[in-house]
Amino acid sequence: MTSAFLPFSKPTIDEATISAVAEVLRSGWITSGPKVQAFEAMLSEYFGGRPVRTFNSGTCTMEIALRVAGIGPGDEVITTPISWVATANVIIEVGATPVFADIDPVTRNIDLDRLEAAITPRTKALLPVYLSGLPVDMDRLYAIAAKHNLRVIEDAAQAIGSSWNGKPIGSFGDLVSFSFQANKNITTAEGGCLVLNNADEARLAEKYRLQGVTRSGFDGLDVDVLGGKFNMTDISAAIGLNQFPLLEAFTAKRRALAKRYFAAFGLAFEATTGAQLPPANFENSNWHMFQLVLPNHISRADFMAAMKDHQIGIGYHYPAIHLLTLYRERGFREGMFPIAEAVGRRIVSLPMFAAMDETDVDRAVSAVKLVLQ
Numbered sequence: 001m002t003s004a005f006l007p008f009s010k011p012t013i014d015e016a017t018i019s020a021v022a023e024v025l026r027s028g029w030i031t032s033g034p035k036v037q038a039f040e041a042m043l044s045e046y047f048g049g050r051p052v053r054t055f056n057s058g059t060c061t062m063e064i065a066l067r068v069a070g071i072g073p074g075d076e077v078i079t080t081p082i083s084w085v086a087t088a089n090v091i092i093e094v095g096a097t098p099v100f101a102d103i104d105p106v107t108r109n110i111d112l113d114r115l116e117a118a119i120t121p122r123t124k125a126l127l128p129v130y131l132s133g134l135p136v137d138m139d140r141l142y143a144i145a146a147k148h149n150l151r152v153i154e155d156a157a158q159a160i161g162s163s164w165n166g167k168p169i170g171s172f173g174d175l176v177s178f179s180f181q182a183n184k185n186i187t188t189a190e191g192g193c194l195v196l197n198n199a200d201e202a203r204l205a206e207k208y209r210l211q212g213v214t215r216s217g218f219d220g221l222d223v224d225v226l227g228g229k230f231n232m233t234d235i236s237a238a239i240g241l242n243q244f245p246l247l248e249a250f251t252a253k254r255r256a257l258a259k260r261y262f263a264a265f266g267l268a269f270e271a272t273t274g275a276q277l278p279p280a281n282f283e284n285s286n287w288h289m290f291q292l293v294l295p296n297h298i299s300r301a302d303f304m305a306a307m308k309d310h311q312i313g314i315g316y317h318y319p320a321i322h323l324l325t326l327y328r329e330r331g332f333r334e335g336m337f338p339i340a341e342a343v344g345r346r347i348v349s350l351p352m353f354a355a356m357d358e359t360d361v362d363r364a365v366s367a368v369k370l371v372l373q
């Protein structure tokens, strides 16, 4: 029996969502409108009443967060080398300087000791990423920020539904940015949202979202900051309004699938193959991804090709950012962040999405074991 190809990720879109999108399309109002407002209200309630604004990507959400925090030329922002390149690109986009600190080899997130050691008098903000949805030590992160008087812009793109001490990521802290790109745990096709501290920050975010327009001032419309075009459409918000109520079930499903992965790999897997499993965190992580670090005896490309032959899709998240050409041109070199470099070369994402079932996990694990033997 041949099995169908198992992708590494796939959005779960139900018929109610499809009907909701059709309803928006028929309504005569398809760009930002009542659905965006309702989606922002739904998210705000989840984040404990903190102000929330939506945007048309997670990337521009991050960029606007940096602008709201007043980050610009001359400022340094400390982040991780193991993330989607958007994390560092937005720092450059606002004219600031990305500073990397190496990762913790176990969590694969930024190492908070190294982060603190990278702080200089020019540091203005910390920009942690929660890879696979696993938060850093949030108490320690905010203690460091308070001690050095720094802003925190959380790239929680992968962490919707993750938590810390029982509180959702985003329901506390400084500026917290999420992505609703198609592969994220809940989606709006493309989109993102920013959790802010107060109404003034929310108004500023609205201006950056839409050409700097303010309704007060000259003839009832004025522009007093340089904004862009980053608003979410009602079509996307309608998807989000239907996805969000499923978040808890999606997260529970992903946790169950992760547990199945650990059970299927078994206790001897790391010792017999040399591969490294992710930390078995069932309390805080939303299990956005299930990532292995491969052993040295197989290249990532060979592993991915062999898994494809077994009808299993594998993702690559992510190569170390500082070794990408744009960053090498800014002076970064091999050897600067050795843990990130080693992990970046050998990290792979196994299939993980809410519509998978446990037999899919078993298939993926059997194939991994065959390929690594």
Ligand SMILES: *Cc1c(COP(=O)(O)O)cnc(C)c1O
Pocket (backbone or CB within 6 Å): 057, 058, 059, 060, 083, 084, 086, 087, 129, 155, 157, 158, 179, 180, 181, 190, 191, 192
């Ligand atoms: C997805 C993602 C982004 C960017 O989000 P988009 O919505 O694709 O722009 C940024 N950072 C991380 C860590 C991500 O996973």
